[in-house]
Amino acid sequence: MSFRLCLAILPLAAAAAAMGTAHAQTESKPSALVAQRIGRPQLALAPDPAPFLSELPDRASFDRMARVYDPGTPEAQPHVLFVIDRQAAQGKVYFVNTRRHALHEDFLKARHLVTSWEPGVRTRLYQQPQRRFILGMVSWQPQLKGFVFEFWEGDRQTPELLRTAQAVLARDMSFAPLRFKANAAQHEQVAQEAGIEAVTQAQLIAGRSALAYNPGRAFGRLRLVEDIEQVDDLAPEDIVVLREAPLALPPVAGVILASPSTALSHVNLLAKGWGIPNLYLKDAWQQLQGLDGQTVWLDVRRGSQRIEARAEAPAGWRPVSRQAKARLLSAPDLRRQQPLPLAQMRLKDMSACGGKAARLGELQWLQSQGRLPATAPVPDGFCIPYGAFAAFMAQPEVKARVAQALSEGGFEGSPGQRRAVLSRLREDLLAMPLPAGLEAQWEQQWERQLARAGVFVRSSSNSEDLANFSGAGLYSTVPNVRTELARAVKTVWASAWNAEAFEARRQAGLRHEQVQMAVLVQKAVDSRxxxxxxxxxxxxxxxxxxxxxxxxxxxxxxxxxxxxxxxxxxxxxxxxxxxxxxxxxxxxxxxxxxxxxxxxxxxxxxxxxxxxxxxxxxxxxxxxxxxxxxxxxxxxxxxxxxxxxxxxxxxxxxxxxxx
Known part of the structure; x- marks a missing residue:
């Protein structure tokens, strides 16, 4: 009998759990239109339900009116639309039978309160300060274990409207306390002006015990890793548990972080590009210690996750293929060696300078044509083309050193051996001489174009920033270079042999001998x-x-x-x-x-x-x-x-x- 550990993790978001695809990092109510489109199950209609109630005296009344996302689960989220008519005496409220009328529009039309729904009508109903109706919803928030009232994120609230809504709802929904939930930054500001405490998205997110940065499924060996830099035997089939997000990562089957990160960290961009699950799990170290070294099944979804020890993957599951198409690495133009200013570059220059530099040149040109705002410039710079890198790599001593590294004993079979060999190779490449004249060209361009201002020296290779291979964080950047430009350029060139880059290309089926490294030398910005x-x-x-x-x-x-x-x-x-x-x-x-x-x-x-x-x-x-x-x-x-x-x-x- 195999040991199984299933983790019942708190919902990532009530809406996300309910919809499966909606607002995975927010607690916003999913649109009823989206719910209808994707066909999520709803509770059956009660026989001959009333179209609305003028008050909700108890929970049973609320439940009779409520539409429920994900019924029968811990993430169930019932909600009732409300309409407050400010022209009626004492602010008449309609608690809408939301099972019958999924949208405010449906109810207002059915009651002949609004006769059309043209674009201008939506503006008057949701964004004008002196509007007749206040349109919102009362919902049960599973994470708060209480009721909130909230508005569509595009609703431009005012302090007066918010106070009115709070007073009317408190009067006519007396069975439970109501808190205000802000679904937009403008709502937070208005609540502060009105003196009403708001539950914010940030507060709800901070209180969660898990975040699915990239949903997915994986089967492999679970590895608890204290320091990714000290581990040299990670395999593509491993599911790695980390204290915090590293800057780079070799290809693995899944990632579990013990600290919350950012959706656009390099690690998460790699996870998205590889098609692997990436999850933040609070107290992951403590929860998963008993599974370290065991094969596990990891299933990360929008609203829940499952991690269980098992000897075999579920029937029918197949790992995501990482084999890249051969067209990823297009034939480079190696004829150019002299630096090329960004102002002279367009997308067509990608063949000589890589996607990063060429796109920046294109953005500069688009600005000059008035197609992008001139108020957001691209910092000036120049590209050192593929041709210069190719000339360096074609030197007999460099070719011999690379060939020696790739043929060392144990290189193919051991990730740890590869990491050590590649580290020595990078150091040796830094010590290799440059072809005659290259350094003088770079120094002259730096002086003439940028007045020797501090620069960031960045990679712009033909194996990154591609349509289906990100390469995020795989290659090196040397920040704020003020001297020794040549050494900084060679550092970026040598990063073609970074262990993480090598392993990622290896798994993607990209041939290392086809990699060309252009370098972007760009004026440094002291960013605030x-x-x-x-x-x-x-x-x-x-x-x-x-x-x-x-x-x-x-x-x-x-x-x-x-x-x-x-x-x-x-x-x-x-x-x-x-x-x-x-x-x-x-x-x-x-x-x-x-x-x-x-x-x-x-x-x-x-x-x-x-x-x-x-x-x-x-x-x-x-x-x-x-x-x-x-x-x-x-x-x-x-x-x-x-x-x-x-x-x-x-x-x-x-x-x-x-x-």
């Missing part, structure tokens, strides 16, 4: 705020017109490394609403050091972005997606000391299905 955003909801693939923004103070390395939770927000284009998901947990920030490199200083304030900045970032992200062919984008940004927004990177957002 920085982060990453994507043009979709990373927790709900069905939700369109949404931008996710992740931010921290200082330079953005802390955002992408994901070791601490970032400030997170969602912007919904249709409603214009901003949902605050979390505050930054960082106590320090990274800044440029005057002598080169970075320095760490204390954070003056945990709050990072104002709503206006989230709005500006989101609109910029949507414009970039539009101009880059409608492909979902993963964008790095920063705000400098003058409050100016700058674009640092745009690449395709890669997510493979884990089911």
């Amino acid at each position: 705020m920085s982060g990453v955003m994507i043009t979709r909801d990373p927790f709900d693939a069905t939700r369109s017109g949404v931008v996710y923004v992740s931010a921290k103070r200082g330079i953005g390395i802390k955002v992408v490394e994901g070791k601490r939770i970032a400030e997170q927000a969602l912007f919904e284009e249709r409603s214009g609403a901003i949902e605050r998901l979390s505050s930054s947990a960082e106590s320090t920030e990274l800044r440029l050091d005057e002598s080169g490199g970075l320095k760490e200083v204390a954070v003056a304030s945990a709050a990072v972005l104002q709503d206006a900045q989230v709005l500006a970032l989101s609109r910029l992200a949507l414009a970039i997606r539009r101009e880059l062919g409608g492909v979902e984008q993963d964008i790095e940004w920063a705000i400098d000391g003058e409050g100016r927004l700058v674009m640092l990177q745009a690449r395709p957002f890669v997510q493979r299905s884990a089911y």
